[in-house]
Amino acid sequence: MLIHPSPQSDCTVVRLAGHIDLAATADVRRALLKVMAEQPVAVVGDLRGVSSIDRACADVFPTAWRESGGWPGVSLSLCCPSPRVRDRLRAEGTTRFVAVHDDVSSAVGAARAVPPYVSRTTPLRFDPRAARDARTFARATFQRWGVEENLDDALLLVSEMVSNSVCHGAPPVRLTLRLQEGLLRIAVNDAGQGRPRPHLSAVTPERLINGVLIVESGRGLSLIEMVSTAWGVSEYTVGPGKTVWCELRRSAHSVTTSR
Numbered sequence: 001m002l003i004h005p006s007p008q009s010d011c012t013v014v015r016l017a018g019h020i021d022l023a024a025t026a027d028v029r030r031a032l033l034k035v036m037a038e039q040p041v042a043v044v045g046d047l048r049g050v051s052s053i054d055r056a057c058a059d060v061f062p063t064a065w066r067e068s069g070g071w072p073g074v075s076l077s078l079c080c081p082s083p084r085v086r087d088r089l090r091a092e093g094t095t096r097f098v099a100v101h102d103d104v105s106s107a108v109g110a111a112r113a114v115p116p117y118v119s120r121t122t123p124l125r126f127d128p129r130a131a132r133d134a135r136t137f138a139r140a141t142f143q144r145w146g147v148e149e150n151l152d153d154a155l156l157l158v159s160e161m162v163s164n165s166v167c168h169g170a171p172p173v174r175l176t177l178r179l180q181e182g183l184l185r186i187a188v189n190d191a192g193q194g195r196p197r198p199h200l201s202a203v204t205p206e207r208l209i210n211g212v213l214i215v216e217s218g219r220g221l222s223l224i225e226m227v228s229t230a231w232g233v234s235e236y237t238v239g240p241g242k243t244v245w246c247e248l249r250r251s252a253h254s255v256t257t258s259r
Contacts, residue, residue: 002049003031010041011108017049025060032061032076036068037234037243039121039176039187041075042111046104048080053088061089062097068234079107117180118145124162126171134162134175138186141177147184150248153227157186160223161244165190170240183229187245 002017012035020028035043045061065076079101081089089095101107120141124130138158142151158175165173169192178185224231224246231246 003027005031005035007040008108011044011111012038012040012042013044013046013104013108015046015049019051020053020057020060022054022057025057028060029064029067032064033067036064036074036076037189037241039074041117042108043074043076044101044104044107044111045076045078046080047078047082047085050081050085053085053092055088056092058089058092058094061094065098075111077101077107077111079104117178119176119178121174121176124173124175126166126173128166130166130173131159131163134158137175138177145179147179150184154184154186154248157224157227157246157248161186161188161246164188164221164244165192168192169242182249184248185245186247187243189241189243191241193240 002015004015004017006013006015014031014035016028018024032043032045061076061078068074068076077099078089078094080103081100086100089098089100094100099107099110101110120137122134122137124134135155135158138155142154147154158177162173162175165188169190171191172189174189176185176187176189178187221231224244227248228246229249231244234243234245235241
């Protein structure tokens with residue numbers, strides 16, 4: 001099984017070649033998850049070089065797509081299957097979850113034909129100043145995008161997520177902000193091992209003093225859980241690292257395409 005990722009602007013095409021059996025499935029899954037962890041707009045699996053897929057192995061594509069949920073918004077589609085491979089994908093139910101296109105250009109075009117979004121990413125230093133730098137970057141980004149609704153909550157989440165990565169993760173640390181279809185998405189990547197879990201004790205308003213969060217160690221994820229619409233953690237499948245993400249829902253009319 002040959003696997004070759006090829007970035008194309010904001011999308012990544014992963015070319016597969018050979019026979020997908022149980023042994024190859026693990027390699028395909030790891031490759032897809034590694035590419036999706038880089039947070040492109042979309043990943044397209046080019047199957048023109050795939051000669052055949054064993055029964056049940058076609059599930060590797062929807063499985064990888066579900067596991068990539070650590071960063072919402074990265075879509076996965078397939079293209080260029082032979083009639084034999086297309087029949088296998090259909091028989092195993094893969095096409096119910098992952099779109100299949102006739103060629104690469106159609107797949108990339110469909111991935112880009114989504115409601116408009118804006119996204120910005122910045123690397124952060126691995127020290128206590130990272131949270132301050134992240135807030136500065138986030139505030140400037142939100143002002144550029146015209147974000148006023150939930151601004152304080154969004155900045156609080158940015159600060160807490162970055163602080164958690166610096167306290168409990170490992171460098172490098174990266175912050176990504178995305179605004180799309182009424183959702184403000186915040187993600188922090190770091191190379192630390194382990195899956196963070198919220199402390200059982202909830203964060204109370206008494207820990208907010210003059211708008212500044214005062215929390216005890218281990219309470220940060222409880223705050224994220226309380227303030228955000230949704231949140232989650234996705235561990236890297238190749239090498240140590242994870243993405244902690246959350247969402248804040250906004251009014252649809254507030255979405256802007258300014259960059």
